[in-house]
Amino acid sequence: MNSADRLIERIIKTANPSVIGLDPVITEIPDCYKLGREVKDDFVAEAELIFEFNRDIIETVYKYVPAVKPQSAFYEKYGSAGIKALEKTVAYAKSKNLIVIEDAKRNDIGNTANAYAEAHLGKVCLINGETAPSIQSDFLTVTPFLGSDGVEPFINACELHKKGVFVLVRTSNKSAFEIQDALTDRGITVSEALAEYVSAVSERCVGKSGYSSVGAVVGATYPEQARALRKIMPKSIFLVPGYGAQGGSAKDVLPCFNEDGLGTIVNSSRGILYSHTSVNERKTVTKEEYLKKVKNAVLTMKGEIYGALKSEYPNIIY
């Protein structure tokens, strides 16, 4: 099975098209995780904290969500120790059958793009001439600024290794229009041209589910736009950021879905990890109390999205 099929299977099994962003921020993690750790100048204590926090989050959510999305920046902060925490997080998530979407927005051309694809989706060369897998994510986010020859090496890796990508097509931030709404030489916007490109290459990675491992990052700010992009990319799974803490609601994300209730996975990071616990509460909350809030936030989000989907699309297949 390719990454799309595995993700769709998990979405149906959990009846939950959402993904938990694993964005470990040390200043926001409750104090109970920090006690008894000795800080040195090698970031090992920070990396251990991050992994143990993630492990508890994964243990709490894995029965209810199909996927997790570690955001690379929060691990890169702590250098090689931080990447070690990322590797352990990915391995632990996979041991719980979670799909791992590595949000790293990689981009380059030629042999450098190839190297990124090998690092995050494929296999890397060893001294003895053999190859071995490295970080082993199921999906990687990819930024298409350099044009199609900067995306192609990632698509090749998806085909070869049955992995997936989410190509940034239209983001939801305030200044997204500056580049993404510019008009290409074909008289359509950059986002529309990217959607057509994604649609074309997605055909190379369609699984038994009918969905492709070549997906798209699509913000849910404008329902009309999401509907239009959905039509251009019928087989691509949309990764939709910004649920909860960033202001998005269940109703906002509906146009991103197909009528089968599939085709989209909605991300929440802060809403699941932090925003339910005040700065003051973080000082005294126990791990048990805190993880209960995390679980409640996951189930609330699941209920909201599933409820909205069911009332909008009565033929949802799960």
Place this chain on the structure above:
Amino acid sequence: MNSADRLIERIIKTANPSVIGLDPVITEIPDCYKLGREVKDDFVAEAELIFEFNRDIIETVYKYVPAVKPQSAFYEKYGSAGIKALEKTVAYAKSKNLIVIEDAKRNDIGNTANAYAEAHLGKVCLINGETAPSIQSDFLTVTPFLGSDGVEPFINACELHKKGVFVLVRTSNKSAFEIQDALTDRGITVSEALAEYVSAVSERCVGKSGYSSVGAVVGATYPEQARALRKIMPKSIFLVPGYGAQGGSAKDVLPCFNEDGLGTIVNSSRGILYSHTSVNERKTVTKEEYLKKVKNAVLTMKGEIYGALKSEYPNIIY
């Protein structure tokens, strides 16, 4: 001194506006570096090979070039062990007074962009509430696909920590036009709009040299375009890729420079590291023979660029 001043000082001192790309590719590194290493499944042998190769390259070039540019992808391939090799490479280069340009093309928005900026240019938060520097590059390459609010956090870090960025403005690859030549709502291309943005924010980071730590990645494919971008961004240093192996010549890069012979740093990676030694020669070449070829390639490139600059701009200040 900010990163721009330090780079300009080094360019003048070495009379060489070029940068060596540190792209360690295990299949291209000569066999003499691989002997006697035991391969395990933790990538430590590969990471040690990469660092020792880089150390020899740095030792060979540091007197003749102002800067090195490690490309993150080639280190990420080997996970946390690879990032350890990157950290050691950066530290070693800085101990030799080289300016380090980390080519990682990072991009995101909000607190994630902040996290990238902290990781690569600023300081990161520790468990005890204090902060410490992490990877410590002088410059980071940044991809602006998400718009100005995705670049702003990096500019803030440059101001705060006296570090620098090179924002991708116009790349030289075949499909670069797809997005970078699209027309914005102001009737100019994406690249021109980016150049105007870079010019505006570059004012916030101008050093005593008159140059800003906010630079631009500009391909040297079209001389007219390079000249136009040079005019829009008079205070920004251009990072120009593609010298040597990728087909660019000294004449091609001249329009990127100002008349003082400054304002641009030209990168060569393969041309310095690999293309002077055939696949067959890599099997038998000794380290001494190989590093002599590296040194010759560096001096040849320096001679070509300096010669072309001197004949085009008689008032060059070094």
